[in-house]
Amino acid sequence: MELSFEEKDFLACCGSNRFAKEMALASPFSSMQVALSAARNIWFNKVDVNGWLEAFSAHPQIGETPSSKKGSETSAQWSKGEQSTAFATATGSSLEELSEWNTCYREKFGIVFLICASGRSTDEILAELKRRYTNRPIVEFEIAALEQMKITELRLGKLFSTKENAPSTTDKHPAIVTKKAEEGRVNIVGGHITAGSEVSAGKSYSNPTRTRPPITTHVLDVARGSPAAGIEVRLEMWKDALSRPAFGNTDIGHWVVQGSSTTDKDGRSGQLMSIVDAANPGIYRISFDTGKYCPSGFFPYVSIVFEIRESQRWEHFHVPLLLSPFSFTTYRGS
Template identity: 45%
Template sequence: MTEAGFLGCCGSTRFAREMALRAPFSSLDLAVEAARDIWWNKVDVQGWLEAFAAHPRIGDIESLRTKFASERFCGENSIFRFCSGEQEAALSSANEHTLQELADWNRKYEGKFGHVFLICASGKSSSEILAALKERSTNRPIEELQNAASEQQKITELRLAKLMSSGFNSSGGDTQAVGPLTNVPKAAVLSAPTPSTAPASNLRPPITTHVLDVALGKPGSNIDVSLHFLTENSIAEGDQGSWTLVGNSQTDNDGRSGPLMQPSNYLQPGTYRITFNTGAYLARLHGNSGFYPCANVVFKVRPSQCAEHFHIPLLLAPYSYSTYRGS
């Protein structure tokens, strides 16, 4: 867990220096929490651009080899080692036509935005990457800067998992504490806090909720609530992904749910679902299970909203429910 090691995870020198100052980390969750705080609150736009510049164009590994030929960047956990491995998996089946299209669209993208196209390539095919490149090329510069920063954060978290996995293995520690972390799903870094790993912070979870029983005119207490994140596996064409549990809790006497995820000032963009076990509550309070045994509220957090707080209340009655984005 040295500055050079963290520089391999993210090419921003400010990021690497700040991470080294906070290290060592006793768990991946704590390392990710620190990385998010540093990336979104300590690293400025110039630092973001520095990190973007550490990535080659998609498919152009040789330029990266030349650019980072020094020992500083070519170690076991170097930028070159990470980038080449990530792109090799994404482009192993690319044909000449796709590679040429990628090269052409990369030039168009860089001409418009002034930095390389950045995407977390893990699990994505060359055609998926090309489609994303074309789609994002239509964005406004300020929006695309945010998109690139969000993709960098995803890449950083995957590399941190690999870095910490190798660190535990090399130190002779308990490798089961980290496990095989070479392909960590997004939701793995969004889990609810536990007493042993939750950081001391005055931040609140980015997603919160409460329930109001509009039929009785009082809070809906003791309702089981769970939060899921849609993991887009992209293993096969047409794959819609799967829901991964982030955390669960229960509403208190005021109808407010306990923490469903770690306190943070950054929220992973994507699709979320809050599930309320309304059937058990209605059977207990109203003598029947109501029309809906559960209430699912699905909503999307866009990259431009990742620093915002999402409060999603549920207004509940035996035969209806509604929801809205609160404050």
């Protein structure tokens, strides 16, 4: 079944009028995945810098109560829900500090600090704000665009959930409809819901079937402002059950290759591991052959080490690399 939406629906997901118009033109969509692919293409390839700035300005400052000054009441409600954990964990002093750092950030970068706040505490958001404040403007602008896409994906899931689970006028059991709608919402937005939050809510939803491997990556060349194609990528896992890789340890021979690929014209790697429902908990390493891509650069290669815990095995881990000849940054995406 194909689902159609209007511009105002997509404007609630992303405050760029160009994005909303292009998405409405691409509608209807046969599935959530088709809509997500279209959204990423439109956001990164069709929306210009002015459109990005327009979307950024539609967001309230982190720590402030959202209003419907831009987009719609729906957007304001979604924003409030996304910041619910931050508000629940905030104190008077932490909100004051957050406000001060927000002001410093805006003065340096000229935009509101943008982060996908869903499930994040005030302390986590504040720590990330302080870390990103040290970035160069060109790097931070790219990160803000990526965070906007994460928020848009989350809201598209809510939009599809509302449409797909709208109650039928002939349904005589509204309680059943509500339960089905809630289950559908979990399946659609499953990538953003952790097993831990399901347990704490006292619900027993089944985990969604994956359509991509648990670990993915892409590379952006921030010096050129374009995807980095042709970079060899290798995914490894630490296999020694008696020890952990630690700073200063010699760990030759303990890393086991899970898969390798080369980034395509969009900077995305191919499949680095099998598509499995649950990832094996453990410590992973993604390495990039940056020296071959940029022989005159400072880094012969880049390795990113991260850990997947038992409680996170159903989650998705997107670990991108933002690269320039003399600096790089990364983060956990979705």
